[in-house]
Amino acid sequence: MNRLGPSRTTRWVIGIIVGAFFAIPLASTFLFTLRGKEGPTLEHWAALFDPAASAAIKPIWTGLGNSLVLAVVTVAIVLLLLAPTMILVNLRFPKLKPAFEFAALLPISIPAIVLVVGLAPLYLQIGRTLGTGTWTLAFAYGITVLPYASRSIQASIDAADLRTLSEAARSLGASWPTVILRVLAPNLRQGLLAASLISIAVVLGEFTIASLLNRPVFQTAMVVVQKQDPYAPAIFTLLALAFVFLVLLLIGRVARGTGKARS
Amino acid sequence: MTTISAPGVDAAASAPATAAGPSQHARARRSGPSPAWLGLVPFAAYVLLFLAVPTILAIGSGFFDDDGAFTWTNVAALADPVVLNTFANSAWLSLLTAVVGAVVGALVCYALLGMNPDGAMRQSVDAAAGVLAQFGGVMLAFAFIATIGIQGVVTLFLQDTFGIDIFANGAWLYELPGLILPYIYFQIPLMVITFMPALAALKPQWAEANLTLGGSRSSFWLRIGFPVLAPSFLASLLLLFANAFSSYATAAALASQGSQIVPLQIRTALTSETLLGRENLAGALALGMIVVVTVVMSLYSLIQRRAARWQS
Numbered sequence: 001m002n003r004l005g006p007s008r009t010t011r012w013v014i015g016i017i018v019g020a021f022f023a024i025p026l027a028s029t030f031l032f033t034l035r036g037k038e039g040p041t042l043e044h045w046a047a048l049f050d051p052a053a054s055a056a057i058k059p060i061w062t063g064l065g066n067s068l069v070l071a072v073v074t075v076a077i078v079l080l081l082l083a084p085t086m087i088l089v090n091l092r093f094p095k096l097k098p099a100f101e102f103a104a105l106l107p108i109s110i111p112a113i114v115l116v117v118g119l120a121p122l123y124l125q126i127g128r129t130l131g132t133g134t135w136t137l138a139f140a141y142g143i144t145v146l147p148y149a150s151r152s153i154q155a156s157i158d159a160a161d162l163r164t165l166s167e168a169a170r171s172l173g174a175s176w177p178t179v180i181l182r183v184l185a186p187n188l189r190q191g192l193l194a195a196s197l198i199s200i201a202v203v204l205g206e207f208t209i210a211s212l213l214n215r216p217v218f219q220t221a222m223v224v225v226q227k228q229d230p231y232a233p234a235i236f237t238l239l240a241l242a243f244v245f246l247v248l249l250l251i252g253r254v255a256r257g258t259g260k261a262r263s
Numbered sequence: 264m265t266t267i268s269a270p271g272v273d274a275a276a277s278a279p280a281t282a283a284g285p286s287q288h289a290r291a292r293r294s295g296p297s298p299a300w301l302g303l304v305p306f307a308a309y310v311l312l313f314l315a316v317p318t319i320l321a322i323g324s325g326f327f328d329d330d331g332a333f334t335w336t337n338v339a340a341l342a343d344p345v346v347l348n349t350f351a352n353s354a355w356l357s358l359l360t361a362v363v364g365a366v367v368g369a370l371v372c373y374a375l376l377g378m379n380p381d382g383a384m385r386q387s388v389d390a391a392a393g394v395l396a397q398f399g400g401v402m403l404a405f406a407f408i409a410t411i412g413i414q415g416v417v418t419l420f421l422q423d424t425f426g427i428d429i430f431a432n433g434a435w436l437y438e439l440p441g442l443i444l445p446y447i448y449f450q451i452p453l454m455v456i457t458f459m460p461a462l463a464a465l466k467p468q469w470a471e472a473n474l475t476l477g478g479s480r481s482s483f484w485l486r487i488g489f490p491v492l493a494p495s496f497l498a499s500l501l502l503l504f505a506n507a508f509s510s511y512a513t514a515a516a517l518a519s520q521g522s523q524i525v526p527l528q529i530r531t532a533l534t535s536e537t538l539l540g541r542e543n544l545a546g547a548l549a550l551g552m553i554v555v556v557t558v559v560m561s562l563y564s565l566i567q568r569r570a571a572r573w574q575s
Contacts, residue, residue: 004465005377006319014374018367018451022395028410028417031371035416075307085306090521092299103310109560110318111509114549117324117533118317143313207401207512212533217403223516226405234409237402241394248390 026238030063033234044231057223063221063240066134070217071203073138075196080144083192086153087184091162104150112208115140121212134189134215144209145202151193155255156191162182197213201244322553324546337547346528350551352439353524357507360446365500367447368454371464375455380463392452402514407445407517410434439523445513450503457502461495461570494570501563504554525552 005011033042048057089100107115110214117138126136145194162184170176185192207219222233325337340346373386378385395403410417413430421427435441465488473483511526524530527546534546 004467004470005375006373008377009375014370018371022391022451024417025406028415031416031474032409053491054538081306082307085303087342088302093303096303103314106314108313109505109509109556110528111552111556113509113511113529114552115314115317116321116530117545117549118319118321119313120533121320121324121362122313122317125487139309139313142309146310146314166572178493187499202397205397205402207515211515212530219512222401222405226516230405230414233405237405240402245390245394248393249386251393252386252389 017241023159026241029234029238033231033238034232034249045235048232048235056229059216059221060218060226060232060236063216063218066216067204067218069135069156069238070138070141073135074141074199074203075146077142077147078136078153078195078199079192082146082149083153083185083188083195084155084180085160087180087188090157101154102149104146107147110149113212114146115143116209116212119209120213133216137210137213137215137217138154139198141206144206145199148198148202150257152194152198152251153188155193156188156194159191160187162187166169190202190254194254197251197254200249218258231244318416318553321546321549324543325548325550326546327543337543338550340544341547341551346548346551349523349525349528350555353508355553356439356442356446356524357504360443360507361500361503363447364450364454364503365458365496366497368451369458369496370453371455372459375459376462388455392455394447394452396452396456400530401516403445403448404513404516407436407441407448411444437518438521441517442514442524445517446507446510446568449510449513450507453503453506454499454500457499458495459491463501465491494566496561498566498570501559505559505563508552508555508559528533 006014032093034042036043054061084101087097123136123140126139130136165183165187166179169179174183204218205224206217209243210217211220211223218236222236226233281451296518326333326335341350366380371385375385375388407415409415412418413434413436418429421429449555469487473487478486509526511530514527515525515530529545529548529552532548
């Protein structure tokens, strides 16, 4: 508790006014999904699982499936490419850390729409060699999640003493793969978990790159369906926001655990 | 970036996936280039291919015409009144929403200061700020269509109850002014995320010192609080500006026609098939965006470095 904070009354006034600004669109979206010809109804929610009505919203389910595949491949990039590199940089090349951090934060200052302009010709080539499967987008998404994922991983690397751990394991005769998989990874699991969760959240919410490269993902499908049926996308919006809220709440829990372990 | 990618990117395909090249490292540590370098190659190649190359292609394509010959035409098109007008639209939209977002966000941070940082309320506000700052995009547009769209809940409520027609002056929600409210909706949470650490770093001891020296609560904020926080506030404001300037999804989902802001104009240039050579105009527009965002982000890191003095 910080004594510099405002009085209870001031806190409530700010909370209620700003809270209302944020609650009204969400509450309205919910009321909107209940709208029926004769008063409030749950028919739009039921329609999500009604086979008869499913043709109209099929693109959303397809897009969601594609986005989940993309999330899996992106998490694989984070865990198998980013995390080992970060361990290596921290253990063997500490002098490269500033350069690595610069590269990892760069995607924040390059707008996704600018990246798309350069990715378009690149994906033309990828389409020729790897096919136009939606999963190939994960290469681009790996870059988009880089700033968020690397920050989570770095926090847990800073909290664990990698050098001592690896030297102890090495002196006991462990091979490097064993050191990474059985000694370092378990010690970094909170950071790896947080990095994976944030990657899933970012991938599910990504629209710019998929839309301009014409790939059917969750967000682009919602825009397509919205033109015919405004209710299903509104429902998915609420569900997705709730899902990501829970994911971020979980990350907060996890991160707090790291903080406690450190102090 | 260049530093990391220095060692033979060509070897990328054959390099092992993990850093843990087996036992010879330990001995090679001090004799010449270690094989551990190879472990950096896959990631370096990846970043080079999917971050550096696209960025260079995006900027570079503005300098060439359809046949691959060098030209200034696309870059010169940035001076076209239509293009200048879109940049101006983007700039004032970003500035307006950044200022409103920064002021309201700072007030929210101030209110949060009185709460237990480990409490459920703070955790929820933090998570909510994360969702709304990063996850908005398309879904934010939908929420606002459901709220104040032509058939929106609030629109109809105002019409039926008070007889107020918010669209009396045209369907502004789907045009430039319609972007203001959704943008503020994601700017405030971003401000909370970026400004909260600075506010939390204000030491209560400074307030005590101020009281001991005969100051009041208002003199604390006037003489200590605001001056210490000013650089952080300005840095966050710049970040908000860059954020709004780069934002695409909300605008794309709300305004399906027209291209009032730069990202939408890039879309038009990329997808338009009626005008020849427009694809390279996208490159020139991307160059313009990069210049604006780079200037803003450089200022951001300059000020942030100064602000960091008080946060330890």
